[in-house]
Amino acid sequence: MSIFLDANTTVEVQGATGKEGAYWLKHMKEMGTMVVFGVTPGKEGQKIEGVPVFSSVRRGMKQHAADLAMLFVPPRFTKDAIFEALDAGITKIVSIAEGVPVHELLQIRRAALSCGAMVIGGNTSGVISPGRALAGCIPYWIERVYRQGDIGVMTRSGSLTNEVTAEIVKGGFGVSTLIGVGGDMVPGTRFAELLPLYENDPETRAVVIIGELGGSMEEEVAEAMQAKIFTKPMVAFIGGRTAPEGRRMGHAGAIVSGGRGSVSGKVAALEKAGALTAAKPSQVGPLLREITAAR
Amino acid sequence: MKLFEFQAKEAFAEQGIPIPAGMVATNREEVLKAVKGTGLPCMIKAQVLRGGRGKAGLIKRALSEAEAVEKAEGLFNSEYNVRKVLVEAAVDIDRELYMAVTYDPVDARAMFIACAEGGVEIEKLAAEHPDTIVTVTVDMDWGLMPHHVRDLTFGLGLEGETAKAVGDVARKLFKVFRDTGAELAEINPLFIVKSGGVIAGDGKLNIDDCVAGGKYPVTREYFDSDTEYEAALEGIPYIPFDGDIALMCGGAGLTTTVYDLVHYAGGSVAAYVEFGGPNYTRARDAMRLCLKKTCKVLLVVTFGTIARADVMATGLVEAIRELKPAMPIVTCIRGTNEEEAFATLRAAGIEPLYETEEAVQRAVAIAAGRNA
Known part of the structure; x- marks a missing residue:
């Protein structure tokens, strides 16, 4: 599956x-x-x-x-x-x-x-279920990055996805389905909307999300975890912890986001909901081992 | 793309939103001419893209021609790189509202945000008393309908002529948002005038970069430095910093991650240049931008798919041959056809690294003067 x-x-x-x-x-x-x-x-x-x-x-x-x-x-x-x-x-x-x-x-x-x-x-670079099918432009032939397994991956990024997925494989895991929701301001599908699919997939044992500064998709994931819509182990990597604040959209941006969007806020929300968060890509593999062994 | 206040107000006025009488001035003579038009007292408003102009002292009030000239020259000579001021007639205000059109990416509709109290404290108010904020979402395919406007004006507690005037501004602001392809059209404050009617006191208009080019071409005045302007003309994302290591990386996500890793390792970043996405074939242009900033080492990290590693490595080697950078270069170029990329780099005498963290450690060590 x-x-x-x-x-x-x-x-x-x-x-x-x-x-x-x-x-x-x-x-x-x-x-x-x-x-x-x-x-x-x-x-x-x-x-x-x-x-x-x-x-x-x-x-x-x-x-x-x-x-x-x-x-x-x-x-x-x-x-x-x-x-x-x-x-x-x-x-x-x-x-x-x-x-x-x-x-x-x-x-x-x-x-x-x-x-x-x-x-x-x-x-986005698309969607891949390694070993089975590809919709997009993802170099599935690089074995140290794309190996079939039981980790679901959701990402907003391109190059960073290859980087982090390589760490998942290095940690001894592989990927069930990787979905790149893309880097647009209005992604067609949001992280939290994919969680029920991963939750119901018997082959997905844990999910890794690769997030970024800005928007509220990571906070929505935390809310879905709090609401028990998603109950499997979750590891999150969010780049930009030391980066200066991104672009601001007048007062309206701050009002819409209601204080959401900062990397520190995303990390805190996800940790509170029970996810483990990685500060570096190389921590993703070890954290996956930790969280899957614990359950 | 963020526009200047005077450009936003031009766009508002085109749709018939009332704005104060005013004129842009770039020197003393133009200020005097403008004051003749606006009358006194008048406001002198620095046309810069930073927020919080009032608090930074970039908006002044003048009671005489001499004072207007003096205040304008003060702004022109300030540290904020002010090239233009907007001279406007001061408005006799009864009260201030807040009104903006932006979008809700979850609901996938345009969204009005309004508040019966405008002004600079709007964000604080929104955080502490969210119930005072009125939001109305509008489907882009339906367009703005009368019930949307009613929700907005009744939500603000307005009545009679004021409700009518504010509703009219809402319709026109939505038209500005739609016709310019804006991400944000904001009026803060929207003045309710003592004599009746409304006037846009300030204007913010952020246009989607995908559609801005036609009406608002890229010019030098939107940028703090020549290099940033040049990078924008080239279409290469570029951000200058004050550190030692120039990053020539692929993809915003990977670049921010490398930025983090450099900081974790005790290093600092001199500049970030995007060498990925549509720019992966442009190693020379990217490197040229990197070299505009003094730096001790050039760090190239990519992990591309469509942005093929072999193409990037070949481009990098050619760029080095042509531009002859004086500082050491650390490369970690991986992804599609990475074996060919490694061979190309080795043939050019560059050691291809394979792990991002190792490359970052190496660059930080070189920048610190340690032999890696």
């Missing part, structure tokens, strides 16, 4: 014939992901890596049912591409694009909530 994505998840790839789309479609297939069709307007009838290409998601869905839409689409076309997948009835969407305007991100998340769909991203 895993969450969101496994070896039986059927995937359609939007932007399949572009440089990035084609490169990662090949890797997704090589890893064993069930890619059923690709979408590039005007390229219907072509094949890429043996996968048929259609001019629209609906046209592809008439012949192949896809559970998940993987978007390699530039930011200015991303909103339309996500709504196209939603219109075709797809409820799992992963979008990597960085640079989608905030107002469009609001519309995307609101539409996903209304449709009961889950949009992962944007500004």
Whole structure:
């Protein structure tokens, strides 16, 4: 088992014939992901890596049912591409694009909530269930980083994810499913919304979150733990403990966040909820050993 | 992108939000000309992007032309790098409100925040008496509807003509927020004037960087230093600090982590330059920015996926050949095709490190003058 994505998840790839789309479609297939069709307007009838290409998601869905839409689409076309997948009835969407305007991100998340769909991203490297399937651009072939196991990982970061995940493997563990919720101001899916999935996944024994300065996603995780929505062991790494405060958004930012957003506040909230927090990536492995041995 | 007060007020005025009579001035003559327009008494407001201008003494009141000139020159000569002042007619105030439009990332809607008491103490008030803050969320696809405005004005306890005038400002402020692609449009304070009606006393407008470029091009005046301006033109994130080690790292998350690790190890950071994401092929430009700041060692840490390690290593070696940096370079470049990256670095006589903490220890030791 895993969450969101496994070896039986059927995937359609939007932007399949572009440089990035084609490169990662090949890797997704090589890893064993069930890619059923690709979408590039005007390229219907072509094949890429043996996968048929259609001019629209609906046209592809008439012949192949896809559970998940993987978007390699530039930011200015991303909103339309996500709504196209939603219109075709797809409820799992992963979008990597960085640079989608905030107002469009609001519309995307609101539409996903209304449709009961889950949009992962944007500004992310995607989702991987090591050994089974990949939706995104994650170098699964680097064995010291991506090994199958029983640790769920949620992250807001890219490069830091490779860094921390390597420490999970070094600690003797592997990953059930890693989900990059992305670095946008309005992520399509928030950390706390993934917790019930990890909670119900028998293969996930503990979860590591890789957080950052700003926003309130880490505090929401702490609240979910306090409310017993998530009861498995949790280790958190949050970078920026010594960094100067990030950008401020007038008085409104402070009022909205209600004092949340600082690294020290996040660490305190998570520790109070029972998570162990790492000051350095290299502590993540040992802390995982400690917290999984204790239960 | 944060705009100056005068730019925010221009955007407000375009939608018909009342603002005080005023004019931007950059020197003594322009101040005199502006005062003729605004009349006396007038306010002299430094156009700088930092918050808390009132407390820092960057907003002055003048009763005569001579005083206006004197106060403006005081601001131009202050330590705050003031290039422009906004000269405005002083307003006869009855009371002050707070009104802002921003967004709620959880609810995924635009959000009005308002309070019957405006002014500089708004954050304290919000923390101590959250019940005094009125919030109304607005779906971006629905747009602002009459019931939203009613929730706002009744929530503020307003009646009659004042409620009507504030509601009108709310509609126009939402239009500013929407049309400019803002992350924040804030009026604090929103003056209720003794003679009736409302006037925006101050204006904040933060535009989403993704959409700002067209109407608000990047110019020198938004930045504290030439290098920061240059970095912004290049599209490379750059933050200067006062320490010894220049960080050329990939990804904001990894960079803040390296920043932490440098501090834990007893070192200090000279500058941070983003060498990842869309900039991973631009080693030369990134290194050029790094070298603008005096530093004792250059620390390169990456763990990229799309930002391939082999491409970054090749770029780094070429940049070193071209720019010939005088200080030692410590590298820890990993990720996609890292074996090729290590080979490239070794061939150029650079020892490729593999562990971030080891690289940080090495850089801190070099900066401290110890042989690593």
